[in-house]
Amino acid sequence: MEPIEIGLWVSGLLLATVLLGMRVAFAAGLAGLVGLVWIFWAKFGYDPERFTKALTIAVKTAGQVPHSKVSSQALSLIPTFILIGYLAYYAGLTKALFEAAKRWLAWVPGGLAVSTVFATAGFAAVSGASVATSAVFARIAIPEMLKIGYDKRFAAGVVAAGGTLASLIPPSAILVIYAIIVEQDVGKLLLAGFIPGAFSAVVYGLLIIGMAMTIKGFGPAVTGFTWRERLVSLPPALPILFVVATIILFVYNPFGGDAWGTPTEGGAIGAFVVFLMALYRGMRWAELKDALLETAKLSVMIFTIIWGVLIYVRFLGFAELPAAFSDWITSLTLSPMLILICILLAYAVLGMFMDAIGMLLLTLPVVYPAVMALNGGEYVSAAESTFGMSGPMCAIWFGILVVKMAEFCLITPPIGLNCFVVAGVRDDLTVQDVFKGVTPFFIADGITIALLVAFPSIVLWLPSLA
Amino acid sequence: TEWNVSVWGKRRAFTEHVEKLAELVSEKTGGEFTMNISYGGLSKNKENLDGISIGAFEMAQFCAGYHRDKNPTITVLELPFLGVANLEEEVAVSHAVYAHPAVQKDLARWNAKLLMTSPMPQYNIVGTGEARDELGEFKDMRVRATGGIGKAFSAVGAVPTSVTATEAYNAMESGVVDTVAFAQHAHLSFGTINKADWWTENLNPGTVNCPVVVNTDAYEALSDAEREALDSSVDEAIAHYLANYGALLEKWDSVLAEKGVEKVTISEDQLAEFRKVAADPIREQWIADMSAQGLPAQELYDLVQKTLSDQRSGS
Amino acid sequence: MAGSAAVLKDGSLISRWDRQLLRLERVMALISGLAVFSLMVLAVVSVGGRNAFNAPLPGYVDWIEQVMPLIAFMGISFVQRDGSHIRMDLVISSLRGRALWLFELISVLLILALMLALLWGSWSHFLRSFDFAAPLWSRDSSIDIGLPIWPAKLLAPVAFAVLCLRLLLQVWGYGRALILGLARPAAVPLVQSAAEQAAAEAEHLGGVSTSASDRD
Ligand code: NA
Numbered sequence: 001m002e003p004i005e006i007g008l009w010v011s012g013l014l015l016a017t018v019l020l021g022m023r024v025a026f027a028a029g030l031a032g033l034v035g036l037v038w039i040f041w042a043k044f045g046y047d048p049e050r051f052t053k054a055l056t057i058a059v060k061t062a063g064q065v066p067h068s069k070v071s072s073q074a075l076s077l078i079p080t081f082i083l084i085g086y087l088a089y090y091a092g093l094t095k096a097l098f099e100a101a102k103r104w105l106a107w108v109p110g111g112l113a114v115s116t117v118f119a120t121a122g123f124a125a126v127s128g129a130s131v132a133t134s135a136v137f138a139r140i141a142i143p144e145m146l147k148i149g150y151d152k153r154f155a156a157g158v159v160a161a162g163g164t165l166a167s168l169i170p171p172s173a174i175l176v177i178y179a180i181i182v183e184q185d186v187g188k189l190l191l192a193g194f195i196p197g198a199f200s201a202v203v204y205g206l207l208i209i210g211m212a213m214t215i216k217g218f219g220p221a222v223t224g225f226t227w228r229e230r231l232v233s234l235p236p237a238l239p240i241l242f243v244v245a246t247i248i249l250f251v252y253n254p255f256g257g258d259a260w261g262t263p264t265e266g267g268a269i270g271a272f273v274v275f276l277m278a279l280y281r282g283m284r285w286a287e288l289k290d291a292l293l294e295t296a297k298l299s300v301m302i303f304t305i306i307w308g309v310l311i312y313v314r315f316l317g318f319a320e321l322p323a324a325f326s327d328w329i330t331s332l333t334l335s336p337m338l339i340l341i342c343i344l345l346a347y348a349v350l351g352m353f354m355d356a357i358g359m360l361l362l363t364l365p366v367v368y369p370a371v372m373a374l375n376g377g378e379y380v381s382a383a384e385s386t387f388g389m390s391g392p393m394c395a396i397w398f399g400i401l402v403v404k405m406a407e408f409c410l411i412t413p414p415i416g417l418n419c420f421v422v423a424g425v426r427d428d429l430t431v432q433d434v435f436k437g438v439t440p441f442f443i444a445d446g447i448t449i450a451l452l453v454a455f456p457s458i459v460l461w462l463p464s465l466a
Numbered sequence: 467t468e469w470n471v472s473v474w475g476k477r478r479a480f481t482e483h484v485e486k487l488a489e490l491v492s493e494k495t496g497g498e499f500t501m502n503i504s505y506g507g508l509s510k511n512k513e514n515l516d517g518i519s520i521g522a523f524e525m526a527q528f529c530a531g532y533h534r535d536k537n538p539t540i541t542v543l544e545l546p547f548l549g550v551a552n553l554e555e556e557v558a559v560s561h562a563v564y565a566h567p568a569v570q571k572d573l574a575r576w577n578a579k580l581l582m583t584s585p586m587p588q589y590n591i592v593g594t595g596e597a598r599d600e601l602g603e604f605k606d607m608r609v610r611a612t613g614g615i616g617k618a619f620s621a622v623g624a625v626p627t628s629v630t631a632t633e634a635y636n637a638m639e640s641g642v643v644d645t646v647a648f649a650q651h652a653h654l655s656f657g658t659i660n661k662a663d664w665w666t667e668n669l670n671p672g673t674v675n676c677p678v679v680v681n682t683d684a685y686e687a688l689s690d691a692e693r694e695a696l697d698s699s700v701d702e703a704i705a706h707y708l709a710n711y712g713a714l715l716e717k718w719d720s721v722l723a724e725k726g727v728e729k730v731t732i733s734e735d736q737l738a739e740f741r742k743v744a745a746d747p748i749r750e751q752w753i754a755d756m757s758a759q760g761l762p763a764q765e766l767y768d769l770v771q772k773t774l775s776d777q778r779s780g781s
Numbered sequence: 782m783a784g785s786a787a788v789l790k791d792g793s794l795i796s797r798w799d800r801q802l803l804r805l806e807r808v809m810a811l812i813s814g815l816a817v818f819s820l821m822v823l824a825v826v827s828v829g830g831r832n833a834f835n836a837p838l839p840g841y842v843d844w845i846e847q848v849m850p851l852i853a854f855m856g857i858s859f860v861q862r863d864g865s866h867i868r869m870d871l872v873i874s875s876l877r878g879r880a881l882w883l884f885e886l887i888s889v890l891l892i893l894a895l896m897l898a899l900l901w902g903s904w905s906h907f908l909r910s911f912d913f914a915a916p917l918w919s920r921d922s923s924i925d926i927g928l929p930i931w932p933a934k935l936l937a938p939v940a941f942a943v944l945c946l947r948l949l950l951q952v953w954g955y956g957r958a959l960i961l962g963l964a965r966p967a968a969v970p971l972v973q974s975a976a977e978q979a980a981a982e983a984e985h986l987g988g989v990s991t992s993a994s995d996r997d
Pocket residue numbers: 123124125126127128129165166167168169170171172
């Protein structure tokens with residue numbers, strides 16, 4: 001059997017075990033290991049006497065992967081980003097942000113919902129995880145919206161959708177993971193997330209304003225905050241700006257001078273700032289210990305998937321499957337843009353059933369080279385490329401697109417984790433309620449994704465400066 | 467026979483001899499013996515020796531400086547200021563060292579047999595700001611240099627700074643480092659030349675040594691014809707590499723001119739001073755450390771020097 | 782996602798073993814958390830040292846690479862204990878009783894087989910970097926300041942060994958539930974639907990945010 005056929009069989013095995021409920025990390029590791037045994041034994045002509053030898057080589061090859069792949073400087077951003085998010089709770093940043101957003105923005109039609117969207121966008125700047133963001137704001141924002149007469153389903157939808165902003169606006173664990181898999185500059189990817197994230201927030205905001213102006217009985221605007229009240233709401237939310245500024249300045253200095261360091265340092269210094277803030281707000285060892293334990297748990301979950309999937313990827317390397325797939329994609333006679341759109345749609349379908357990180361890790365090793373080949377290769381210049389952008393820029397653009405797709409999947413049924421979380425926080429809401437309330441945001445996300453595809457410069461402008 | 471070959475990065479001057487070798491071997495055996503070169507798909511570069519040892523692939527490239535303790539004997543070739551002047555000399559000293567029994571024994575721990583080197587030019591530095599052409603100006607200079615070269619710079623008061631090769635450009639841009647030590651092709655491919663105001667043309671602080679090895683069992687399992695095809699192709703592959711790199715070096719001057727990078731020449735007495743402060747103590751330390759491990763360190767160092775003088779009197 | 786399923790405790794032998802192992806797992810997870818904290822400290826020292834004293838932390842990258850395995854491996858068994866490793870439970874959450882325990886048992890057995898293999902593989906990876914005869918027992922060192930790598934490589938088999946113990950316990954737990962036809966067996970994570978899991982997670986995060994907002 002040809003290596004590529006082995007690759008296909010093993011990928012099928014992986015899909016089956018994942019669907020039947022095996023933990024994704026271990027299903028991928030097992031598929032990779034089985035695949036490696038198969039490949040090496042095939043190389044020995046399936047000689048029964050040399051099966052042990054094939055097994056030994058495969059086990060030792062797979063056994064290198066965990067240590068080899070996780071001891072990477074760039075990956076250290078993931079735990080630091082997670083820690084920032086947990087520390088931010090203790091620093092009281094969530095409430096401060098919502099309060100400030102309310103006082104400054106709630107006077108527009110649908111004001112409280114708009115404020116919620118921008119508060120989640122602000123919180124996204126210290127939180128690397130979408131689900132956590134939705135959970136927190138479900139507690140803070142929904143009661144206030146209900147108080148002034150919002151439809152409870154819509155209020156829940158706003159929070160579920162707002163939470164998805166956390167993975168585009170840096171810090172973002174998922175963007176780091178993308179950068180690692182495709183071996184692109186982490187700093188540039190993080191920068192690239194800013195504008196699409198803010199852009200998504202604006203589209204959400206405009207959608208809410210439009211709904212407020214056309215639908216009768218939509219939540220009223222909240223007016224009457226004095227400028228003094230507005231100004232005093234800012235200082236407690238300032239650390240957010242400080243974290244954002246730190247991360248930006250460590251990647252790119254907009255004032256034309258030198259950046260302050262590397263992205264890795266920026267993430268860790270940002271965490272340190274929030275840590276000091278939390279200490280100042282009264283965090284003690286017991287709370288720090290909780291934050292560290294939770295960070296450790298989430299980190300190890302992500303890292304286990306990373307090395308598990310990378311064992312599978314190591315096997316794919318021996319099976320030459322990614323190369324075969326990208327040859328196939330480029331040989332199609334369809335227009336490249338149509339193929340790209342099909343790939344994005346496939347992610348939308350897959351995302352209905354899968355977790356975002358698992359989905360990206362499992363698919364990118366095969367899909368990413370194909371997309372790059374579609375654009376004309378990893379080192380192509382903008383002039384010679386299909387999509388009018390150089391290889392590295394195409395990598396960034398595609399990264400933002402798939403992450404946006406993955407985030408979209410967090411609010412689509414049947415498995416939309418953000419919606420589950422919001423329903424879980426609120427006893428008065430069922431999952432169906434939240435899915436109903438979030439439906440308008442599908443339109444907003446559809447528009448956002450279409451615009452990001454049509455106008456790549458929304459994504460690429462900022463990173464092209466750095 | 468089909469061999470898997472593990473290299474990394476993308477196809478570049480640094481891998482041209484491997485590509486050529488694959489081409490020659492296949493030609494000579496009428497397609498009987500092929501090599502499947504994988505750029506990073508089979509292993510991480512720092513684990514290529516592990517892969518050879520396991521038998522996961524049959525041939526691989528690595529650099530001694532990535533993991534000094536894995537291959538202590540070859541690190542003699544990475545000592546600062548060895549005095550190697552060009553790529554031909556680099557090939558000669560590398561292959562002389564590879565042929566030494568102690569070196570072969572060292573690599574035999576990894577079930578590896580040394581096939582050929584990937585000669586790299588001297589790691590001259592590029593820098594930003596005022597050109598530094600005197601030792602005094604190296605004080606407090608933050609330089610991206612690893613291993614022996616890093617040690618040499620710290621001997622004259624510079625601060626070696628830990629940055630991965632892929633982050634070198636960012637680090638220069640952000641002022642994390644003032645200078646970066648690389649071979650020319652790496653200054654080009656990692657973009658550090660685009661940030662540079664100057665480049666030292668004759669500092670020649672040293673280089674890294676990157677052998678290509680084969681799995682011993684796989685080598686012995688080759689048919690006589692195949693082994694003959696492999697062995698006889700090494701010189702030709704190296705010649706191809708040298709010609710290719712030579713063309714790149716010729717282009718180098720025009721790249722410097724185009725980017726307005728100043729060529730800095732360091733005076734002979736400054737260089738002598740640098741060697742005295744950096745080269746001698748580091749070499750003595752190396753010889754002492756390696757001898758303590760029971761390795762013929764002095765002999766290896768002498769072998770390098772003897773090969774260099776033979777090479778020069780011969781040519 | 783961080784949703785932790787309930788693990789029941791009772792007076793049975795397996796439950797006592799479960800709690801013993803949990804103590805070890807918790808300590809290991811906390812070490813991993815402290816390692817994350819140390820990343821922050823390393824960056825402060827390196828950036829601060831560079832800017833204030835022109836003395837960056839020597840080998841900053843090498844040190845990070847040494848710390849990462851602590852973060853990546855040490856908590857693996859702690860997370861397996863309460864069933865938090867990510868999975869797709871579309872199918873499994875629709876099963877009940879013996880059918881469910883059978884699926885869980887097969888799944889845990891497969892993971893055990895994988896982890897025993899990786900225990901072997903990662904141990905041999907460690908052995909290749911370790912040499913009693915060499916200085917600092919090192920046969921593999923980091924690129925910049927030459928730190929021995931074997932301690933970091935050893936973390937993988939150590940963490941995997943603890944995970945294998947946990948998996949053995951879960952094989953026992955699910956096997957017992959399958960044979961005895963238990964409804965709510967002790968010492969194994971009880972399956973929850975995705976929605977229940979999310980609710981548990983929201984509960985947890987809510988708890989955190991409540992305690993934070995208490996101080997607002
Ligand atoms: Na974020």
